[in-house]
Amino acid sequence: MTDVISADSCTDRPPVSTASEAPARPAFDIVELLFFAYRDFVRDADEALIAYGFGRAHHRVLHFVDRHPGLRVTELLDILKITKQSLGRVLRELVDKGFVVQREGEADRRQRLLFVTDRGDRLVNELHRLQTRRVAHALSQCSPAAGEAVRRFLFEMIDAEERPKVTALTGSTTGERS
Amino acid sequence: MTDVISADSCTDRPPVSTASEAPARPAFDIVELLFFAYRDFVRDADEALIAYGFGRAHHRVLHFVDRHPGLRVTELLDILKITKQSLGRVLRELVDKGFVVQREGEADRRQRLLFVTDRGDRLVNELHRLQTRRVAHALSQCSPAAGEAVRRFLFEMIDAEERPKVTALTGSTTGERS
DNA sequence: AAATTACGTCAGTCATGTTGACTTAATTCG
DNA sequence: CGAATTAAGTCAACATGACTGACGTAATTT
Structure with missing residues (x-):
């Protein structure tokens, strides 16, 4: 809404990079900008998720399952870099509330392949719209x-x-199996 | 260590942006890249902090106090966007362990201006080196x-x-007072 | 038949955040 | 001057999302 003209707040920034190749100084403020950018970036979705009783962890699961239908639990663990127990809780909640379904793998019946439901798809699209x-x-x-x-x-x-x-x-986007 | 040649893994990426101005599609994978980049970015420091019994929260405080000596608590709260109580805990630990000192403000004696100690400076430099x-x-x-x-x-x-x-x-970098 | 894999689960803990209420001291305002 | 506000700290209870460790079960591989 208020982002029509933001020129004044970004043109008056100091010229930090004086040398052409030296990567010592520029990295300094990128570290800081990364913090601020990520802080605000995740807040969009975080606030929307409250209405559903979900948190950031649910969002991440929804996102990756949505983008990679048929994802295996092991693959998801490797993507998120969290433990099975941590994932277990949020995944159960997503399944219980009907945002994700698990289907037995055809080739390997131990696998529980993950898919978002229509409801899950609607939520993930809403969140995605905010972030994009x-x-x-x-x-x-x-x-x-x-x-x-x-x-x-x-x-x-x-x-x-x-x-x-x-x-x-x-x-x-199709998600290959190993 | 192993980042000498990473060319093959980044040149074979699909040309996502076909149109010149359309911002619909490109944003999609930037959202995902942002997650992965931030996930690994913070892990560098997180692992180093374990040895000190600190966490990410302590790092953020150290970073901003280091870069803005004499920072007021209220300013820090506004930067981090967390509550006074949350900050209170980590700040107390940083002070107790001698990484941060608080000095009474000269103009306004209610203020507790924040500074890193030599020890705090060493730690923040170590963490900063990893991230830069x-x-x-x-x-x-x-x-x-x-x-x-x-x-x-x-x-x-x-x-x-x-x-x-x-x-x-x-x-x-000097940090102006209001 | 034994070992491994995929997945789930119980139990306990920790780090980091939250609300809400309240105190103290210093400054500002009417 | 006295009242209101501000800066900072604190106690208590709680939520979320992560962790470790230990088990269990079913299916697949060796």
């Missing part, structure tokens, strides 16, 4: 090429050994 | 102009009404 709106605004204030730069930067911020997994996840 | 290393690596994989794009993007991700405050914080 913020990202879209931020991108709109940057150069057209900035989107790719940001994507590349964030990707390289990820642990080296995790990057191939992320590529596999974001690369294929 | 990651950021510097990520920047090194991007074009020289990407740093400014990333900074701009992150800044615009912050709530509009918070941006002036962030500008004031990152702009002046």
Whole structure:
């Protein structure tokens, strides 16, 4: 609403990067900006989730199950980097309230493949709209090429050994089985 | 250690942005990348903090007090967006263990201005080194102009009404009093 | 047949956040 | 000057989301 003109608050920033290649100084304020950006970024969804009795953890599960239908529990644990017990609680709540369903794997009947229900899909879309709106605004204030730069930067911020997994996840929406 | 060549895992990413201006699709994977990037970004410091019996909350306090010596408690609360009670606990621990000191304000003796001790400075530098290393690596994989794009993007991700405050914080290291 | 895997669950703990109520001391305002 | 406000601290109770450790069960692999 109030983001029509935000030029004055971002043009008067000090020219921090004086040298062309030196990565010592620039990293300093990016660390801080990352904190502020993430702080506000997650708050959008957090507030919307209260109405459903859910928290951030539920959102993350919903998001990844929505984007990767048929996700296995083990895969989800590896994505979220949390313990089985932590996931167990939020997953049970999501299933109990009808936002996620579990189906037995066809090839391997031990697996409980995860899918969002219609209700789950509606919620995840609502949350997603909030977050993409913020990202879209931020991108709109940057150069057209900035989107790719940001994507590349964030990707390289990820642990080296995790990057191939992320590529596999974001690369294929269908979700391959091992 | 293993980040010498990570080219293959980041060049084979799909060209998501086909249109030049449409911000609908690109935002999608940035949301996800932001999660992964932040997940790994904070883990660096989190693991180092265990040895001191501290957590992420202590790190945030240390960071902002270090960068803005003489910070008032009220200002810190507004930066962190947490309650007085939450801050109280971590601040007391930091003071008890000798990482932060509080000095009475000269102009206003109700204020308890915050400063890091030498010990606090050493810890914050250690943590900072971990985080800037990651950021510097990520920047090194991007074009020289990407740093400014990333900074701009992150800044615009912050709530509009918070941006002036962030500008004031990152702009002046000295920390002005009201 | 034994070992491993996928998943679930019980029980206890910890870190970090929250509300609400209240105190103390210092400053500001009428 | 006296009242109201502000800065900071504190007690208590509670919620969330994470953790460890120990087990159980069914299905698959070896």
